[in-house]
Structure formats: structure tokens, C-alpha cells
Amino acid sequence: MWKRMREDIQAVFDNDPAARSKLEVILTYSGVHAVWAHRVAHKLFRNNFLFLARVVSQISRFFTGIEIHPGAQIGRRLFIDHGMGVVIGETCIIGNNVTLYQGVTLGGTGKEKGKRHPTLEDHTLVASGAKVLGSITIGKHSKIGAGSVVLRDVPPNSTVVGIPGRVVVQDGVKVGQELDHCNLPDPVAAQFRELQAEIERLQEDMERLRKGSEVR
Secondary structure, three states, X not given: OHHHHHHHHHHHHHHOOOOOOHHHHHHHOHHHHHHHHHHHHHHHHHOOOHHXXXXXXXXXXXXXXXEEOOXXXXXXXXXXXXXXXXXXXXOOEEXXXXXXXOOOEEEOOOOOOOOOOOEEOOOOEEOOOOEEEOOOEEOOOOEEOOOOEEOOOEOOOEEEEOOXXXXXXXXXXXXXXXXXXXXXXXXXXXXXXXXHHHHHHHHHHHHHHHHHHHHO
């Protein structure tokens, strides 16, 4: 237990340049508190103390703003940065060295039974406000851009942005633009711009034809 707690503290120092001391991390980092509380809740959940597990998770939610269902399976060194508004569903599976930013939802898409929440493999990153929904898998070393909505599986070593989420980089090869939290590409807006340009070209062609008919 103590080894895991030390790993959690070290994960903060590895990911957050604002962390200054171990005491600061232990006392003030809500993401660390939420992960520690989840370990207790998950242990209770696995031993069929379902009501107590939910009580622990809801107390943690009250104090941290982070809701993790006791049934979620979380690996080692999960780093939740700031964390307010993060939601992790019951059947989520999160690997090792995963990073979640504030406002992330790892949720379901309806009332289906069984595995209904995402799987995040090792070394994945989900940026602020992103929604990863359904029983899908985010491959190792992949990144989900801020505000994206991901509804399909993501291959390993990929960068996904947009609504719905689309792969823009895979295995180091650009499919679109690289992840930029402040300037994310919008595939839908790009299509609208292309349509607008096409309409303007058609209008110019019609205007030329009209002028030609008037001359004749």
C-alpha cells in the first residue's frame, strides 16, 4: 500500500511542474485523494460491500469533485490534474501511467448491460473536457484532445480531436494536425468552409454565364 502511495505522489511530480513538496501533494491534490479513496471503495466493492463502497465513493466525490465508481479498475500511477468534474464509470478499465485532466468523462452511451464504459490502455492522455463514451478502447500512448467526443476505438500511438473524435496523428504520421490544446482543428467546420468555397465558385460561374447571355 505504501509503495503504491509513493508511486502516486511521484506521478504528480512527473506530470505537474507546479508540485513543490510531498506534503503539498499529500494535503492539497484532489486527484491523489480521489485515487486513494477509490482503492478503499474498490476493495469494498470486490468483497460485495456494495453500499459501503458507494458511500466511500460519494464522500470522495463531495470533497474532491471527482466521481469514480467503486467498480472501475484503475492501474498504477493514474494522474488526475485538478480533476473537478471528472467522471469514471463502473466498467472502466484504466491502465498504468494514464493522465486525465479536469472535466473528463469516461462514460456509457445508454442503458446497456455488461461492459459499457471505455478501456484506456497504458500511457494514454485525455485532455480537459473530453468525453470518451461506450465500450471502446483507447490504445497505448494515445492522446485525446480537449473537448473531443470519442465514440469509436482509437489505435495505439494516435492523437484524436474533434466532435466526433477523429485520428489526426497515428504512429508519428500526420493525418491532420498535431494535438494543440489551444488550437484544435475542427473537422466539421473545415467541411463547412469547403462547401462555402464551392458555393462561391458556383455563384461566380453563374454570374459569368448571366453576363454572357446579356451580351448576346
